[in-house]
Amino acid sequence: MNTDLATSPDVRRTLPSVDQVLNWPIICELAEHHGRNLTQKIVSDELNRLRIDSQPCAPDQFVEHVQQQLLQLLAPSLRKVFNLTGTVLHTNLGRAPLPEEAIEAMCDIARSASNLEFDLDKGKRGDRDSHVEAWLCRLTGAEAATVVNNNAAAVLLTLNTLAKGKEVLVSRGELVEIGGAFRVPDIMRRAQAKLLEVGTTNRTHLRDYVEAISARTGLLMTIHASNYSIQGFTASVPEPQIAQAAHAQGLPYAIDLGSGSLIDMRQWGLPYEPTPMDSIAHGADLITFSGDKLLGGPQAGLIVGKRALIDKLKKNPLKRALRCDKLTLAALEAVLKLYARPEKLAERLPSLRWLSRPQKDIRQQVDGMLAVFQAWSGDAAQVLAVDVMGQIGSGSLPVERLPSCAIALQPTAGKRSANKQLQRLQSALMQLPVPIIGRLHDGQLLLDLRCLDEERLLVAQLRAQPFA
Secondary structure, three states, X not given: OOOOOOOOOOHHHHOOOHHHHHOOHHHHHHHHHHOHHHHHHHHXXXXXXXXXXXXXXXXXXHHHHHHHHHHHHHOOOXXXXXXXXXXOOOHHHOOOOOOHHHHHHHHHHHOOOOOOOEEOOOOEEOOOOHHHHHHHHHHHOOOEEEEEOOHHHHHHHHHHHHHOOOEEEEEHHHOOEEOOOEEHHHHHHHOOOEEEEEOOOOEOOHHHHHHHOOOOEEEEEEEOOOOOOOOOOOEOOOHHHHHHHHHHOOOXXXXXXXXXXXXXXXXXXXXXXXXXXXXXXXXXXXXXXXXXXXXXXXXXXXXXXXHHHHHHHHHOOHHHHHOOOHHHHHHHHHHHHHOOOXXXXXXXXXXXXXXXXXXXXXXXXXXXXXXXHHHHHHHHEEEEEEEEEXXXXXXXXXXXXXXXXXXXXXXXXXXXXXXXXXXXXXXXXXXXOOOEEOEEEOOEEEEEHHHXXXXXXXXXXXXXXXXX
């Protein structure tokens, strides 16, 4: 194997066959480790590439190419990253990280059979919602609860069950668009409900709801403005008044909270966010909210409220299509149990710990890592500590900002080359074994350390792979 695989103009005559290469000792080891079929496909592709390129290639180099292709193909696509963007609940980066209790619960259930839909007391088929329903009712004060795979699904199920073929009254100022150009009116259409806008973009009054109610009305709905804010000359109707108007006509009233916190965030110095308990007290019949935002759990859509309505939702055939799997339910149950000890919640729930982290603590961590990043970047950048404003993310409290501190990498190249150098620095950080994701702002690469727990791992890989 010390001669080139392609050394003459007639490449097809000098290249070995796929079967011949598969008999090479090193290739045999790769096939044994990674699978013969996959290795054979990579070998075939590499030989075809050589036929097209007509370039010499030593056997050792060929083997290295095959091994690299195998490793690249088999590497996980979904990877752990360092979120240094300053957005805690970053939708593109997986939103809320799970606490150890939830991870352990998922691993335990994943390893064996479970009583997912089996009632151990009665010895017969059970309801998978039972694993979380009691805790949701205990924490919110609701009569009943059910769970689907995300909050959009929760809204879809609610609309399709209670307002299929009927009108749903929503204030025009609440017709939001969430990430990925996904709009509330689109969900309405898919649920086969007819949207009826009431009021105007900035001002809606109780009479707008009352005058719009007719025999065609199926539901009154409030959609919490979790990812935008209308300020200035505005007016909205308090939830208790909408509930009273709906109930006076025998209609249900639903509230989509979106982020859905189960606690008053003000005790950790964070802004107030409406809770399901508030909505129940205001007279709402059903409340939908997310499991992986402010609640700090896995992706899920939670629905709490009146038992008669929850029972209707559970009987809808869509419920089966939208239901959660055993791993989600195991993680959600573990997270909900943490709320039984609210005084310990910030210690156990990573997202809440990061959200409530003081700026001075972040500044201290930044100061301790400046030299590490300067050594990593070398002469390519000047490394500074800067005060920044982060955000909660995922549409939660959109106008609120979190005072934080970041490491700023400023390219030392001239103006013409600075942007290209900045892109190279960003790309190098994202190519590390555990990619580091920051944000570009005003000619700098900002690395907000609010969410950095594993400092040793980050430092170790920076020292192992300095910027070149």
